[in-house]
Amino acid sequence: MRFRLPQVDWFIPALLGAILLARLWPEGGIGTGPFSVKALSGIGVSVIFLLYGFRLNFRTILQSMSNWKLHLLIQSATFLFFPLIAIIGRYTIGNDGYLWQGIIFLSVMPSTVSSAAVLVSLANGNVPAALFNSSLSSMAGIILPPMMLSVLQGTTGGSFDTGQVFIKLFFQILLPIVVGVMLNPVVGKTAIKYKNFTRYFDQTVILSIVYYSFANSFYINQFRGLSVWDIGMLIGALLLIFILVNLIIYHIARKSAMPTPDIITALFCGSTKSLVHGSTMGRLIYAGNPAVGVIILPILVYHSLQLLLSSIMVNKFKSGSL
Secondary structure, eight states: OOOOOOOOOTHHHHHHHHHHHHHHOGGGGSOOSTTSHHHHHHHHHHHHHHHHHHTOOHHHHGGGTTOHHHHHHHHHIIIIIHHHHHHHHHHHHTOOSHHHHHHHHHHTSOOOSHHHHHHHHHTTOOHHHHHHHHHHHHHHHHHHHHHHHHHTHHHHTOOOOHHHHHHHHIIIIIHHHHHHHHHHHHHHHHHHHTHHHHHHHHHHHHHHHHHHHHHHHHHTTGGGGOOHHHHHHHHHHHHHHHHHHHHHHHHHHHHTTOOHHHHHHHHHHHSOOOHHHHHHHHHHHTTTOTTHHHHHHHHHHHHHHHHHHHHHHHHHHHHTOO
């Protein structure tokens, strides 16, 4: 049997391109005003979650609510196992730099929204349960991350006004989602039909956030203390976290005698993290922090890793070798 290399999503090179542009031309990302990259990306984020609300049909998703063991496992993996592993790693290594602050930030982010459902579908998993948990995680991801980061600020080395963050998250994320859900009966079918086109808009907004975040860090030489060794250690740490989270999920799912489709759903929904939420919250929580580019670097690296490793897992499940 021939071995196939996993396909590389165009978005990964595009992320690297945005970082390179920020390195070569940081001035373009540090501007302010209504037409600055920062202001326009903020509007774009609200549109992303409005479009997500358009596609969210709770009547269909809530049909899978009775599978509480699966839902509990996925949400525990997202908001409990992942942060615990990250915190243990931070204390074990004894590092309190911005990269570890970024890893802790990554660990409390919600699961991916659309990507998890797509991966579950490709691997023949429980798609309705994936949609339910991705939606539940997305909603919880508006409230839990700021609260958890506030509690862990001694670990992460940062502080922020939780109340102000919640207000910004309400207007920029929650309100657009609610409006979108209310309009789902009217525009839901059209939004689902053209979701592949809206995905490019989502990714363009994320690229703009990445650009201006890194532009600010490059402008003041915030990356000057990072070496190739640091980046290698970051990749190794995130790879280890991904493997550990998946092993824990798989072990608990097997012990609970879950059927294979549910195990597949638990793995893909419990170990992935949302770059949309991460980039959005990074710009809100660490607004004004010149090290924001360094802090969101782990979630960019993890996003690339999860795409690559999840593609391999999909092929394994489809071939029956997992």
